[in-house]
Amino acid sequence: MSTATRTSSHSRAGHRSGSREPSGHQTPPGSVAERAPRRRISPERIAAGITLLALLAASIVALDNIGIDPAKMARSWSNAERFFTRVGAISFPEPGELLYLTGLTLGLVICGTLLAAVISVPVAYLAASNTTPGNGWRAFARFFGVLTRAIPDVVFAMVFVLIFSLGALPGILAIGIHSIGMISKMFADAIEQIDEGPRLAIRAGGGSKLQEFTAGVLPQVMPSWVATVLHRNDINLRGSVILGYVGVVGLGMQMSFAFKSLDYGLGLGFALVIFVLCVVMEVVSSAVRAAMLGIQPTGRGLGDRMLRGLRRIRPGSARLGVRAAAASPAAMLHRPWNSARVRNTVWGWIAAAVVVGSILICNIQWGDLVTVWAKVPAIAVQFWPPSFGSYEASTMFDAMGETIAIALAATLLTAIVSIVVGSLAARNVAPNSEVRGGMRLLLVVVRGIPEIILAIVLIVISGLGTQAGTIALAIGGVGLLGKLLADSFEEVKAGPERALTAAGASRLQVYAGATVPQGLRAMIGHTFYMIDCNIRSATLLGIVGAGGVGYYLLNASQGSHYGVVTAIVLMILVTVLLVEGLAIWMRRVFR
Amino acid sequence: MTNPQTPTDTVITLSSVTKRFGATTALNGASIEVKRGEIVVLLGLSGSGKSTLLRHVDGLEQPTDGSIQVLGENVAGLSGRPLRALRSKVGFIFQQFELVPSLSVLENVLTGALATLRGPRLGLWSYGRANKLAALGHLDRVGLLDRAYQRADTLSGGQQQRVAIARALMQNPEILLADEPVASLDPESSDQVMALIREIALDRGLTVLCSLHQVDLALSWADRIVGLRHGEVVLDTTTVGLTKAQVMEIYGRVATTTRELQAIEAELLADTIADSVR
Numbered sequence: 118m119s120t121a122t123r124t125s126s127h128s129r130a131g132h133r134s135g136s137r138e139p140s141g142h143q144t145p146p147g148s149v150a151e152r153a154p155r156r157r158i159s160p161e162r163i164a165a166g167i168t169l170l171a172l173l174a175a176s177i178v179a180l181d182n183i184g185i186d187p188a189k190m191a192r193s194w195s196n197a198e199r200f201f202t203r204v205g206a207i208s209f210p211e212p213g214e215l216l217y218l219t220g221l222t223l224g225l226v227i228c229g230t231l232l233a234a235v236i237s238v239p240v241a242y243l244a245a246s247n248t249t250p251g252n253g254w255r256a257f258a259r260f261f262g263v264l265t266r267a268i269p270d271v272v273f274a275m276v277f278v279l280i281f282s283l284g285a286l287p288g289i290l291a292i293g294i295h296s297i298g299m300i301s302k303m304f305a306d307a308i309e310q311i312d313e314g315p316r317l318a319i320r321a322g323g324g325s326k327l328q329e330f331t332a333g334v335l336p337q338v339m340p341s342w343v344a345t346v347l348h349r350n351d352i353n354l355r356g357s358v359i360l361g362y363v364g365v366v367g368l369g370m371q372m373s374f375a376f377k378s379l380d381y382g383l384g385l386g387f388a389l390v391i392f393v394l395c396v397v398m399e400v401v402s403s404a405v406r407a408a409m410l411g412i413q414p415t416g417r418g419l420g421d422r423m424l425r426g427l428r429r430i431r432p433g434s435a436r437l438g439v440r441a442a443a444a445s446p447a448a449m450l451h452r453p454w455n456s457a458r459v460r461n462t463v464w465g466w467i468a469a470a471v472v473v474g475s476i477l478i479c480n481i482q483w484g485d486l487v488t489v490w491a492k493v494p495a496i497a498v499q500f501w502p503p504s505f506g507s508y509e510a511s512t513m514f515d516a517m518g519e520t521i522a523i524a525l526a527a528t529l530l531t532a533i534v535s536i537v538v539g540s541l542a543a544r545n546v547a548p549n550s551e552v553r554g555g556m557r558l559l560l561v562v563v564r565g566i567p568e569i570i571l572a573i574v575l576i577v578i579s580g581l582g583t584q585a586g587t588i589a590l591a592i593g594g595v596g597l598l599g600k601l602l603a604d605s606f607e608e609v610k611a612g613p614e615r616a617l618t619a620a621g622a623s624r625l626q627v628y629a630g631a632t633v634p635q636g637l638r639a640m641i642g643h644t645f646y647m648i649d650c651n652i653r654s655a656t657l658l659g660i661v662g663a664g665g666v667g668y669y670l671l672n673a674s675q676g677s678h679y680g681v682v683t684a685i686v687l688m689i690l691v692t693v694l695l696v697e698g699l700a701i702w703m704r705r706v707f708r
Numbered sequence: 709m710t711n712p713q714t715p716t717d718t719v720i721t722l723s724s725v726t727k728r729f730g731a732t733t734a735l736n737g738a739s740i741e742v743k744r745g746e747i748v749v750l751l752g753l754s755g756s757g758k759s760t761l762l763r764h765v766d767g768l769e770q771p772t773d774g775s776i777q778v779l780g781e782n783v784a785g786l787s788g789r790p791l792r793a794l795r796s797k798v799g800f801i802f803q804q805f806e807l808v809p810s811l812s813v814l815e816n817v818l819t820g821a822l823a824t825l826r827g828p829r830l831g832l833w834s835y836g837r838a839n840k841l842a843a844l845g846h847l848d849r850v851g852l853l854d855r856a857y858q859r860a861d862t863l864s865g866g867q868q869q870r871v872a873i874a875r876a877l878m879q880n881p882e883i884l885l886a887d888e889p890v891a892s893l894d895p896e897s898s899d900q901v902m903a904l905i906r907e908i909a910l911d912r913g914l915t916v917l918c919s920l921h922q923v924d925l926a927l928s929w930a931d932r933i934v935g936l937r938h939g940e941v942v943l944d945t946t947t948v949g950l951t952k953a954q955v956m957e958i959y960g961r962v963a964t965t966t967r968e969l970q971a972i973e974a975e976l977l978a979d980t981i982a983d984s985v986r
Contacts, residue, residue: 314806318872321766322879323796323823331828332819336810446844452812452832452857 165706176529179522183587193579200578208382222367224475225285226357229292230350233300241304248308266298267693271359271657272686275674278364279496280489285479288365292353300349307341308334347402354398355567358391362660381577388570396565503684517688520665524651527587531594532644538595539602546606546628564596568654572663586663590651598647605639606632641707645700652696656689719744719883719915720765725774727760734760736939742917747909749926750919752936753971758919762885766798767791796823799876801886805868809861813871816860817843820878846874866897884909886918902929923955
């Protein structure tokens with residue numbers, strides 16, 4: 118170790134003094150300690166560090182206030198046992214009805230996600246630095262994205278349920294508008310990462326701006342775009358549960374009815390169905406991403422592994438397909454039906470069938486889209502001006518504070534668990550492949566659980582409010598943060614790890630000395646993303662009775678106090694934007 | 709814009725073109741004339757302004773000063789549809805080929821026809837049968853007809869560059885610009901590609917302006933050589949009777965810094981060794 122250090126410093130010194138006289142550099146006077154440069158830290162970094170510590174302290178205080186008491190939890194567990202004996206067996210609706218509701222929920226989510234995807238294309242075009250027609254357009258598109266992301270889909274759903282007669286349309290529009298924020302951002306990021314060369318070639322050949330985009334940009338971003346849409350579809354499926362509470366049709370609505378009528382067995386049955394559906398969807402979308410797009414499977418996900426078992430076609434087999442003798446251009450006019458083309462066509466038709474099926478099962482009242490505009494002014498008036506109605510302002514601010522406290526406490530718990538689980542799920546940290554596989558499986562299953570379902574079940578079972586919400590968010594977060602951390606750890610450079618191993622460091626020392634420092638930036642970034650997500654999710658928890666401002670939101674909506682809804686939404690908006698701004702700042706400082 | 713075109717007219721005219729990017733001057737009062745059907749090589753070390761000059765001819769850059777006439781049009785004054793119409797008559801071949809990797813070879817060739825089509829095109833079918841046949845014909849010309857339906861990124865570098873040539877042909881160009889077309893290729897594919905460009909140019913009477921940094925190749929391949937240094941034209945001569953030593957001498961005389969001289973010496977040495985090995 119010491120020889121290695123000496124040689125490297127020696128050769129560096131030699132370089133600086135000119136290669137002609139490698140051994141002739143002079144040692145300046147003074148001890149090493151005096152000559153060593155002082156460590157400089159920018160004030161911005163100090164400020165960011167203090168903010169980080171303050172947030173950590175706030176999270177600890179929040180966790181303490183919420184009082185997740187193991188003893189109390191244990192007591193409530195006996196509650197749970199009594200509860201289950203009282204409820205009896207979990208029950209399910211008729212198979213036919215269940216099938217219809219499942220199809221309706223899936224169709225509604227798919228339609229909503231597709232709507233968002235379609236709207237996101239122009240938004241992303243305007244927001245991406247290399248395609249935007251001007252900085253004004255860019256700022257507008259980004260602001261539009263942030264706004265749609267910051268307003269919870271439940272709020273959109275409440276408004277649209279009011280405007281439209283019952284049906285799938287409010288859900289589709291709510292999901293569609295809320296998802297624009299994330300999808301357009303990811304779309305824009307993909308556009309900014311393209312290779313500009315092919316696009317330049319189209320321009321050099323006389324292509325118009327639009328042609329540059331369709332021929333030079335679109336083919337490059339398509340795989341990443343489809344992956345984004347599938348990913349968002351998973352998120353929207355989990356989020357669709359809560360929409361049921363504000364009157365969007367589907368499994369979520371039936372579940373909320375069951376719980377309201379105290380039919381806990383049936384409610385839990387619906388919860389179980391939704392949970393299974395979410396996990397299955399997660400696996401299917403992973404498989405589709407790999408199969409349809411020819412994306413090199415990372416081999417990490419559960420879906421990837423299942424797919425590998427199902428399909429024994431190696432990537433790259435497509436290139437062997439075309440070997441027909443090419444006699445003349447006319448003979449080559451039609452693409453040969455090789456295995457790759459057959460497969461692509463089949464997948465294409467399946468995708469088209471899924472989309473058409475989704476639209477059909479939603480039974481969209483297209484006429485509503487036309488007639489609804491007459492109702493809009495009357496409804497808009499009800500939402501303005503914002504007011505706290507009969508509530509004290511302090512009550513509302515306390516509720517918002519409680520929401521933030523839940524989010525912070527949950528993020529802290531999530532981070533602690535995720536660092537352990539995420540590390541063990543990383544190939545380069547896990548002691549063996551069994552541990553890694555087990556952790557990855559755990560992450561997929563946890564990710565599949567909608568937080569709201571978890572919160573409802575915890576509340577129903579233990580009767581706890583805020584605590585149940587916090588625990589639900591914390592557990593749900595592990596699925597996301599654990600996966601992000603595991604991926605970040607696997608992406609670090611292997612060189613430093615090998616160097617430490619070669620120097621005789623233990624496994625834990627390699628982890629602490631090479632893996633974590635390289636992944637630290639990603640860890641901070643992902644944790645802030647988690648806070649971001651948790652603030653949004655926490656606002657909704659109250660809707661199912663798990664504490665915070667969501668309770669008042671639902672109450673105001675059901676009591677037709679729409680001014681109060683506006684006031685609460687504005688509060689949520691300000692909070693989310695603040696956290697988002699903070700996250701952007703942190704990511705910039707700790708780059 | 710109104711210049712009448714005669715068979716032996718000048719198709720590219722750069723008159724004291726200067727281009728500055730911030731503090732750096734890429735072109736410094738460069739003037740060149742290229743006649744119809746001429747095959748001209750731009751020779752120079754990297755950073756001498758060859759790429760910038762080529763990009764000006766296609767209107768991909770606007771000059772800071774000076775004027776550019778291409779096919780009778782004042783390029784600096786063009787924008788929108790007229791600029792695109794001019795670009796369609798000028799094929800551009802890039803060092804890194806710049807094919808869309810995920811599209812089929814055929815669809816990449818078809819993108820050369822975009823200037824003659826209105827609106828966006830997605831998928832092979834959207835280009836129509838006539839265009840497809842023409843594209844397949846160009847692929848046949850470059851010897852890659854059997855690869856038409858393969859993804860572009862499954863081809864070797866030399867094959868990709870030939871697809872790029874087919875894409876340029878799809879434009880029915882009058883001028884072919886090539887920016888270091890073989891710098892990323894192995895010697896064998898490099899010979900193939902250069903021979904192909906020359907053959908096609910002679911067949912169709914194309915004007916070619918091609919940047920290179922290999923003196924040997926330039927001497928054997930071009931009708932005329934234009935040498936660039938620091939964005940200035942320092943050499944403009946036909947290759948008839950010109951020896952390599954003369955070119956290098958001219959180069960050496962204009963090189964001002966030691967590093968440049970060393971670079972030229974090294975290049976000369978490497979070429980000499982290569983010659984003796986041959």
